[in-house]
Amino acid sequence: MESASGVKFEAELDREFAHWATTVPGGENIRECIQCGACSGACPMSGYMDYTPRRIIALVREGFKEEVLSSRTIWLCASCYACAVECPQGINITDFMYALKERAIKEGRYPKGFPTPIYAQEFAKLVRARGRSTESLLVIRANLRLNPLKLLKFAPLGLKLLLRGRMRPSPRPEQVRDRAGVRAMLAASGGPKARHEHER
Amino acid sequence: MSVREYVYYPGCAAKGTARQYEESLLRAFRELGLELVELEDWNCCGSSLYSGIDKVGALSLAARNLALAEKAHPGKDIVAPCSACYLSFLKAKDYMERYPELRAEVDRALRAIGLEYHGRARVRHPLEVVLTDLGLEEIGRRVKRPLQGLVAAPYYGCQTTRPYSQFDHPFYPESLDQLLRALGAEVVEYPLKTKCCGSSITGMAEWAGLGLVRALLLEAQKCGANAIVTVCPLCQFNLDCYQSKLTGLASPIPVLYFTQVLGLALGLPERELGFARAVVSAEPLLARIGSGG
Structure with missing residues (x-):
């Protein structure tokens, strides 16, 4: 695939991906991006990312699908919308990041062992099953998948929160009354079916 | 005193780690004649974590809440104290207008459970409600315990003012500054007032989030603040x-929380405002506030 120098041939780029990106919310006008870098400058997370937001846009436009979908960048976006407001071309980069996350999950391309996509999946499972998330349960479930030993690290803070009544002591999680309704609605919304089956 | 009524959407944090936000919000608003009626059978707002998994599902979750509110409380505004919920709802309303094909999918999902979304209910942040529906002058008149001794760094975070900026500037907001001054507090010029705290990423990827948290705290202290609001x-x-x-x-x-200091200034007892729930104790500060007045 990739040559030793990291150069890719045009034929190895994914044109479908580059086109798809212009059809999702936030991606409509990425072709107008002037690569000014205002987004990367405004982004509080860019120092921790493997590609800055500006570079992500550049990669997407050329069809570097693998690099983008397996990047940490899209999972480090904290959704602060500084980039979206700063962009002189009116590109809603934050919303575009959501579309990239969704596609990365759909294709199973997210960076393995990285916490955010695991949390997002466990969060979605909780909400699908109960209509609401319970913070403590989310932390437990995500870390059981990531590294159960890390739960020990959360224990001191968990205890502090418990003592202050900021964490539910009972094992009964938060939930809506009409759980069947929420499930029926999400099923009818045509959400990713493969994943629903996977969760059974 | 006339009572105004709003639909209250708590969101998950208000029932967990942000218990003191809910407690102080409900208490202070009641004192001000602003009645918050909790939305019956509310569900997850479809927050950022869900949006990264399933866009239509996230919009449907947000829309279910909006539709329930419209149906049960016609003509009433929704008050969402959590920035993430507030943004989820504003975004859902915006998307339902701008993307007809997404709206069709969401409408179909809602129809499956006998609900309909009209987009009539306004979504508001409690800070804006206080400032608009009561106003600074009225608030000033209600202050019983001016917050002398509180030197506050006003911290808006990101999603309350961005990207929709319904009531204040996306990067240089002033509304919280003004409220705090009206309550008798000293307000420092806090350059990081709209910089992100890392939101849920901080808990998930501490190595990245802690850098932001550190900058926010140190800057507040260097600015001379003795509390962040x-x-x-x-x-x-x-x-x-x-x-x-x-x-x-x-x-x-x-x-x-701004609702805690609001309640304090209104003369409400500290124990009713959830101060004891904080990990970093506010006791030494509370002992000083207003005692010289």
């Missing part, structure tokens, strides 16, 4: 709960 559960959680992991702070700095 915020409007968002994620901001409060990150700045309060991760403080012990950082070095370099001259002393611990309490992180308070």
Whole structure:
């Protein structure tokens, strides 16, 4: 695939991906991006990312699908919308990041062992099953998948929160009354079916 | 005194890590004649974590809440104290207007459970409700315990003012500054007032989030603040709960909700405002506030 120098041939780029990106919310006008870098400058997370937001846009436009979908960048976006407001071309980069996350999950391309996509999946499972998330349960479930030993690290803070009544002591999680309704609605919304089956 | 009624959407944090936000919000608003009626059978707002998994599902979750509110409380505004929920609803309303094909999918999902979305209910942040529906003058008149001794860094975080900026500037907001001054507090010029705290990323990827938390706390202290006052559960959680992991702070700095200090200024008892729930104790500060007045 990739040559030793990291150069890719045009034929190895994914044109479908580059086109798809212009059809999702936030991606409509990425072709107008002037690569000014205002987004990367405004982004509080860019120092921790493997590609800055500006570079992500550049990669997407050329069809570097693998690099983008397996990047940490899209999972480090904290959704602060500084980039979206700063962009002189009116590109809603934050919303575009959501579309990239969704596609990365759909294709199973997210960076393995990285916490955010695991949390997002466990969060979605909780909400699908109960209509609401319970913070403590989310932390437990995500870390059981990531590294159960890390739960020990959360224990001191968990205890502090418990003592202050900021964490539910009972094992009964938060939930809506009409759980069947929420499930029926999400099923009818045509959400990713493969994943629903996977969760059974 | 006339009572105004609103639909209250708590969101998950208000029932967990942000208990003191809910307690102080409900108490202070009741004192001001602003009645918050909790939305019956509300569900997850479809927050950022869900949006990264399933866009239509996230919009449907948001829309179910909006549709329930419209149906049960026609003509009433929705008040969402959590910045993430507030943004989820504003975004859902915006998307339902701008993307007809997404709207068709959401409408179909809602029809499956006998609901309909009209987009009539306004979504509002409690900070804006206080400032618009009552106004600074009225608030000033209600102050019983001016907050002398509180030197506050006003911290808005990101999603309350961005990207929709319904009531204030996306990067240089002033509304919280004004409210705090009206309550008798001193307000420092806090350059990081709309910088992100890392939101839920801070809990998930501490190595990245702690850098932001550190900058926010140190800057507040260097500006001379003796407390940070915020409007968002994620901001409060990150700045309060991760403080012990950082070095370099001259002393611990309490992180308070604006509704807690509002309640305090209205003369409400401290124990009814949830101050004891913070990890970083506000006791020494509370002992000083208003005592000289």
